[in-house]
Amino acid sequence: MVRNVLLVAWRDFLAVVRTKGFLIGLVFMPSVIAVSSQLPKLFKRFGEEGVRRFAVVDFTGQLAGPIEQRIAVRNAETDRKVTIEIERVDVAAMDGAAAGDGAAFAAAKEKWKAELSLRAQGGDDSDPRRLYGFLLIGPRVLELPVAAAPLAPPRKQDSDDDGDGVSSTDAASSVTYCARSLTAGDLRQVVSGAVRDAVRTRRMEAAGLDVDLVRRADSMAGIEEMVIGKKPGDLSKASGPSEAVVPMVAVFLLLMGVMQSAGMLLNSTIEEKGNRVVEVLVSSIRPFELLAGKIFGAWLTGLVLLLAWGAAGYFAADSVQWIRPGMFSGANVAWFAYFFLFGYLLFASLYAAVGAMCTSIQDAQSFMFPIVILIMIPMMSLGFVMNQPDSMVARVLTWFPFSAPFIAILRLTLSPPAPQWQIAVAAVSVAIGAWFLMWAGGKVFRIAIFSTGKPPRLGEIWRWLREA
Amino acid sequence: MQPAIERVPAARAPAARSPDRVVHLDGVTKTFGGHVAVDDLTLTIPRGSVYGFIGPNGAGKTSTIRMIMHIHLADRGSVEVLGEPAGQRTARRIGYLPEERGLYPKMRVRDVILYFGRLKGRSRAELAPRIDAWLEKFELTPWRLKKCQELSKGMQQKVQFIATVIHQPELVILDEPFSGLDPVNTEVLIGVIEELKREGKTVIFSTHVMEHAEKLCDSVFMICKGKKVLDGTLEEIRARFRDDVIEVEGDGERAAFEGAPGVTAVREHPGRFELTVERGADVQRILQHALARFRVRRFEVRAPRLHDIFLKLAGDDAGAAATVAAVTAKGE
Numbered sequence: 001m002v003r004n005v006l007l008v009a010w011r012d013f014l015a016v017v018r019t020k021g022f023l024i025g026l027v028f029m030p031s032v033i034a035v036s037s038q039l040p041k042l043f044k045r046f047g048e049e050g051v052r053r054f055a056v057v058d059f060t061g062q063l064a065g066p067i068e069q070r071i072a073v074r075n076a077e078t079d080r081k082v083t084i085e086i087e088r089v090d091v092a093a094m095d096g097a098a099a100g101d102g103a104a105f106a107a108a109k110e111k112w113k114a115e116l117s118l119r120a121q122g123g124d125d126s127d128p129r130r131l132y133g134f135l136l137i138g139p140r141v142l143e144l145p146v147a148a149a150p151l152a153p154p155r156k157q158d159s160d161d162d163g164d165g166v167s168s169t170d171a172a173s174s175v176t177y178c179a180r181s182l183t184a185g186d187l188r189q190v191v192s193g194a195v196r197d198a199v200r201t202r203r204m205e206a207a208g209l210d211v212d213l214v215r216r217a218d219s220m221a222g223i224e225e226m227v228i229g230k231k232p233g234d235l236s237k238a239s240g241p242s243e244a245v246v247p248m249v250a251v252f253l254l255l256m257g258v259m260q261s262a263g264m265l266l267n268s269t270i271e272e273k274g275n276r277v278v279e280v281l282v283s284s285i286r287p288f289e290l291l292a293g294k295i296f297g298a299w300l301t302g303l304v305l306l307l308a309w310g311a312a313g314y315f316a317a318d319s320v321q322w323i324r325p326g327m328f329s330g331a332n333v334a335w336f337a338y339f340f341l342f343g344y345l346l347f348a349s350l351y352a353a354v355g356a357m358c359t360s361i362q363d364a365q366s367f368m369f370p371i372v373i374l375i376m377i378p379m380m381s382l383g384f385v386m387n388q389p390d391s392m393v394a395r396v397l398t399w400f401p402f403s404a405p406f407i408a409i410l411r412l413t414l415s416p417p418a419p420q421w422q423i424a425v426a427a428v429s430v431a432i433g434a435w436f437l438m439w440a441g442g443k444v445f446r447i448a449i450f451s452t453g454k455p456p457r458l459g460e461i462w463r464w465l466r467e468a
Numbered sequence: 469m470q471p472a473i474e475r476v477p478a479a480r481a482p483a484a485r486s487p488d489r490v491v492h493l494d495g496v497t498k499t500f501g502g503h504v505a506v507d508d509l510t511l512t513i514p515r516g517s518v519y520g521f522i523g524p525n526g527a528g529k530t531s532t533i534r535m536i537m538h539i540h541l542a543d544r545g546s547v548e549v550l551g552e553p554a555g556q557r558t559a560r561r562i563g564y565l566p567e568e569r570g571l572y573p574k575m576r577v578r579d580v581i582l583y584f585g586r587l588k589g590r591s592r593a594e595l596a597p598r599i600d601a602w603l604e605k606f607e608l609t610p611w612r613l614k615k616c617q618e619l620s621k622g623m624q625q626k627v628q629f630i631a632t633v634i635h636q637p638e639l640v641i642l643d644e645p646f647s648g649l650d651p652v653n654t655e656v657l658i659g660v661i662e663e664l665k666r667e668g669k670t671v672i673f674s675t676h677v678m679e680h681a682e683k684l685c686d687s688v689f690m691i692c693k694g695k696k697v698l699d700g701t702l703e704e705i706r707a708r709f710r711d712d713v714i715e716v717e718g719d720g721e722r723a724a725f726e727g728a729p730g731v732t733a734v735r736e737h738p739g740r741f742e743l744t745v746e747r748g749a750d751v752q753r754i755l756q757h758a759l760a761r762f763r764v765r766r767f768e769v770r771a772p773r774l775h776d777i778f779l780k781l782a783g784d785d786a787g788a789a790a791t792v793a794a795v796t797a798k799g800e
Contacts (some may be wrong), residue, residue, distance in 0.1 A: 004587060009702070011583055015574065276570030283537045284565045284587040286556055452540065 008293025009300065016264050016301045025260075026305060030312030047293060047331070048406030052132040052187055054179075055119070057112050059105065059139035064088045066133075066198035067191075074190055084190065087131075089116075103137055104173050113178070120180055132187070135195065140173040141290045142202050175199075179348040227415040246322050247413035251382060251406050253310055254336065258344045258405070259375070261302030262351040266293055269355025270364060278449055287446040295348045302344065307389030309334075332412050338427060345434040347371070348443030355450035357455045377383060378403035382410060389414050398426045401433030442467055482684035482716050490515045490670040491546075494543035498531055498631045503727055505531040507694035508545070513672060513687075518665050521674035522774075524782045530567055530695040533641055536672075537564050550638060551713050560588050565638035566672075567644050569628045574764065579706045580616055588635035595634060605637040606656065617711075629657065633664070640664060642673035646680055658684060678686035678774040688774065690781060697781045709772035714754065716744040722760035728757040739764075 016022050033412050051335040058064040058197055068086045075083045089112070112290065113136065120131040182188055204211050221421065226235045226242075272278045281290050317323050358364040385394045389411055397407045411418035447464045448456065456464075491513040498506040506528045513519050521529045534540040535547050538554045549558040576600060587596040601776050603609045604637065606626045616624060625648050633640055640659075646654050661684055664671055675681055681688055688705060690698035716725070717740040725734045725741060730749025735742040745754065755767055 007583070007586055019574075271572075272570075275573065276566065276568040277572060278570070279539065279566040279568065280564070280570060280584060281587065282539055283559050283562070283566070284584070409788065 001289060004289040005293040005296060008281075008285070008290055009297035012180075012264075012268050012294055012297030015268065016298070017304065020300075022301065022305075024310050029256075029305075031311045033312055033316050034282070034409040040398045044081075045086060047081055049081045049083050051083050051128075051307045053087060053128075053130065054191060055087045055089050055134035056093055056136065056137070057116070057118050058137045059088045059091055059108075060137055060142050061091070062142065062202055063137055063195070063198045066201060067194045070194040070197055071190070074194070074241075080188070082186065097325075105139055109138075109171065109176070117178065120178075133177065135191065135193075136176040136178075137195070138174050141175060141199060142206065143173060144203060144207075170353075190193055238398075243415060246317055246327060247386070247410050247459065248382060249313055249317070250413050251378075251410045253306060253313060254340055254343065254406060254409050255379065256309065257302040257306035257340055257377070258347055261298045261344050262304050262347045264301050265298035265348050266364060267361075268294060268298065269352055270358055273356060273449065274359045277435060282398060282449065284302055287449060288442065291442055291445050294351060295345070299341070299344055303340075306340065312329040327413050331418075335412055335423060335427075336409060338411055339405035339430065342427070342430045342434045346401060346405075346430060346437055347375075349434070349437040353441040354450065356445040357451070357461075363455050374402040378406035381407070385410055386414065389416075389418065398428050399420055399431050404430045404433075428461040471533065471749075479747055487530065488515055489513060490517075490550060491672070492546075492548040493542075494548075495537060496532075496542045496547060498535060498540055499543050504694050505611045506535070506542075506691075509694075509696055510545075510689070511689060511696065511699065513670065515670055516665070516668050517686045518661065518671045518673075518684050520681035520688040521522055521672060521691065522676070522678070522681055522688060522698075522778060523674075523691040528609060528689045529691055530643060531694075533564075533643055533672070533674065536641065537562060555798060560635075561637055561638055561639065563635065563640040565629060565632040565640075565642045565645055571616040571624055571628060571631075575614050577603070577619070578612045579604050579791045581634055584631040585634040588637075590635045598634055598636075599630070602634065605660075606630065616708040621648055621651055626651055626653065626656075629660075637669070641670070642671065644675060645673050645675060646675060659700075672733075673794070682774050686706065690778065692782055698777070705777065706772055709777050712744065712747070712772060713770045714745060714751065715759060715766070715768045715770055716741045717766040718760070718762055718764040724758060724761035729753050739787070 054068060056064045058067075058144040064086070068088070071084050071086055074080070091108075112134075116131060116134040119129070120133060152447065176191075177188065177192055177195075179187065201211055204214055228235060280289075285293075315322070315326070326387070354364050354367040354371070357367065377400075381393070381397055381403070383406055385389075385397060388394055394407070397403045398411060399422075408418070408423050408426040412423060444461060444464055489512050491511070494511050495549065496506055496509045497504065509528075509532065511532075521532065522665075523529050530794045531540060536549055536554060538547075538549075538556065538559045547554040550561055554560055575583070581599050581602075582592065582595055584591065585599070600609070600612075605613050606629075608623060608626060611619060613621065616627065629642075629645065632642070645657060645661075645700050649657060658680070661671055661673070671684075673680075673684075682702065685702055687701045688698060689696065700708075722734055722736050722741065725731055725743055729742070731754060732746055732748045733744040735744075742756050743754070745751075751769055755764075758764055758767065
């Protein structure tokens with residue numbers, strides 16, 4: 001009995017493990033993890049190079065210098081491949097505009113826009129005078145607004161008004177940034193950051209403030225984030241991304257493991273049904289032994305994948321200190337193993353029953369749809385559970401057999417971890433669900449494995465369940 | 469979906485066991501949905517015999533075989549195999565070649581035979597030398613490490629056959645073993661079946677090709693619409709059907725045979741006459757009658773071919789039941 005189960009399991013396991021697809025899958029995920037961690041460096045290394053020339057039309061006459069200084073500091077940073085060049089445009093020739101006369105400025109602005117755009121549009125990259133973009137700094141930019149904006153969360157200031165909808169007074173106190181691309185690289189952030197910084201400094205100087213003092217007042221050490229644990233004195237340092245990413249990845253791995261195994265089970269069952277090996281098999285061993293062997297063999301394939309991916313993921317996360325102590329304690333690893341086994345059994349019995357009813361993947365697809373929905377429920381609720389880990393909905397999802405394995409793992413690795421009694425309820429729920437489905441799926445499997453022709457209708461399956 | 473197999477345990481009547489019989493079906497009925505596949509079938513297969521199952525498509529041959537294999541359970545009646553009620557234990561002692569062949573396409577020839585043999589409870593050490601010997605016999609040695617999908621259909625058929633007999637079963641059941649084989653391989657397989665018989669194994673095989681049945685079988689069982697229409701040794705059956713047709717060649721008129729005792733119909737062919745006679749008619753008297761009125765060059769009681777019997781029985785269901793009564797009066 002056990003011998004037959006193991007024989008079937010081992011054959012099914014080898015049949016999968018020896019395929020190229022499996023080996024590729026085995027190394028694929030770890031490679032993706034490794035590559036994606038190296039990708040930013042790689043991009044930097046092979047990124048764009050060269051000079052981006054910006055013209056600065058400064059009607060205040062005071063900002064071009066400080067902007068240039070700040071850009072120079074940025075250019076001096078070691079790993080910059082793109083340098084920014086500032087070309088100061090002399091606006092002294094422009095009578096009236098520099099004085100802040102609204103109408104005169106508007107006219108001058110249009111003239112410069114047209115002229116500088118032409119210099120950005122024409123020519124090719126080898127032309128050293130070719131512009132990448134330009135800045136138009138209104139003459140009244142340095143004036144303080146009459147009333148301060150109410151204290152509000154910082155807003156993004158990236159409206160690129162081109163003057164049409166802006167009154168001349170507003171235009172005179174605004175800065176216009178024009179460039180060949182607003183998305184390429186970090187040029188926009190760098191240049192507008194330099195402008196903002198220069199404006200701020202000048203304004204402070206004009207108001208007689210000690211600029212150095214203000215800078216020091218602004219600077220502050222980062223906020224240290226700690227997680228309060230269960231026991232007295234249990235405080236652990238959290239490192240941003242680990243809090244959300246690691247639990248998500250753990251759930252994802254569990255899902256991949258379960259789906260890998262269940263998918264293999266479905267395929268091999270359909271294959272045996274389709275190529276008629278099944279008749280030889282059931283004339284040698286009991287259908288139950290066949291089912292048990294197939295389920296076990298497919299589980300082993302998932303286990304191998306899970307171990308490979310899990311180990312790769314663990315070391316990757318550990319190398320960047322994303323693993324919080326206690327996140328993968330012995331108890332949590334044991335829970336993970338438990339939910340992998342029973343979560344898999346839950347889906348495996350469904351997959352095996354479907355496989356036994358169908359002779360081709362196409363036939364199986366219509367049966368798979370509701371099962372896929374069951375899988376999607378926990379996946380779609382991950383974000384919600386993470387935000388409100390102890391809400392009623394989260395608890396229900398923890399206890400609903402089909403989502404329990406995934407949500408339980410999520411809540412165990414989140415902080416604070418879910419109470420053990422809730423996890424225990426989830427474990428019982430999954431076990432009962434798995435037991436029931438093994439019973440029902442086994443029945444359907446035993447009957448369906450001998451059937452021929454098109455898949456049964458739901459009514460027929462129901463009859464099998466009641467009669468068998 | 470066609471009738472699925474409902475595994476309802478059969479009510480088993482205690483049957484008298486005999487060491488001389490390998491399979492004994494007693495009043496077996498199997499129904500799928502509303503369709504009666506096998507109807508009140510009683511059949512005994514003696515040890516060491518080669519038994520042919522014949523019958524039209526859908527007659528119930530495969531259903532009968534599957535009940536012997538314990539893949540189907542009988543709704544009624546009892547199935548005894550190798551001295552005990554059909555079950556998992558008996559199934560493992562049978563070598564079964566299903567009608568629909570199946571091998572794992574991606575498995576190596578040697579591994580697939582080994583796997584099927586081990587599922588039947590044999591050890592790897594036991595099987596390995598036997599596999600090599602069988603592969604040699606079927607000239608498959610060069611292919612032993614190839615994947616099954618790389619083999620031709622005929623070769624796969626041979627691999628499947630080896631997998632069927634590799635665990636040295638006492639009883640071998642072959643469902644349509646010759647389908648898909650070329651004449652050369654058919655002869656090889658016939659040789660192997662004869663060899664199995666010499667070794668004292670019992671072989672049951674189903675076939676559509678009556679020449680195979682005539683060549684190989686000691687006995688033939690024919691099923692039609694779930695009912696047994698013919699069952700007996702080949703000699704018994706031939707004897708039963710022998711006096712059906714007499715062929716006469718010579719000079720004379722058709723009228724010479726009309727009114728002859730036992731002749732029911734006369735058909736004239738160029739140069740010869742075919743007389744259909746009553747069962748049990750006295751051939752000597754017909755000959756005397758003919759000699760008196762006709763210049764006889766040849767007078768032959770045609771040996772009935774299984775093919776004709778098959779056609780007659782399969783095409784004539786109404787008469788079938790009556791035939792059974794007559795033909796199955798064999799020693800039991």
